[in-house]
Amino acid sequence: MTTPNHGGRRPGSGRPALHPDGTVRTLSASVPRELVDMRDRLAQRWKCSRSAALTRVIREHKRR
16 A cells, blocks of 8 residues: 555644744633623723733733
């Protein structure tokens, strides 16, 4: 039997990473509704996604 010569991973194939930090991980957490509402308000104020707002809050807290 012959080996198929199509498909599989190839260098440079696939969709490029869209996030400026490269690979990102999905996070799922249960938090109080008031914190979710706070994150939503920050995202609106900063004109960014809710994920970007949460990332910014975590990074700013990390610098303390």
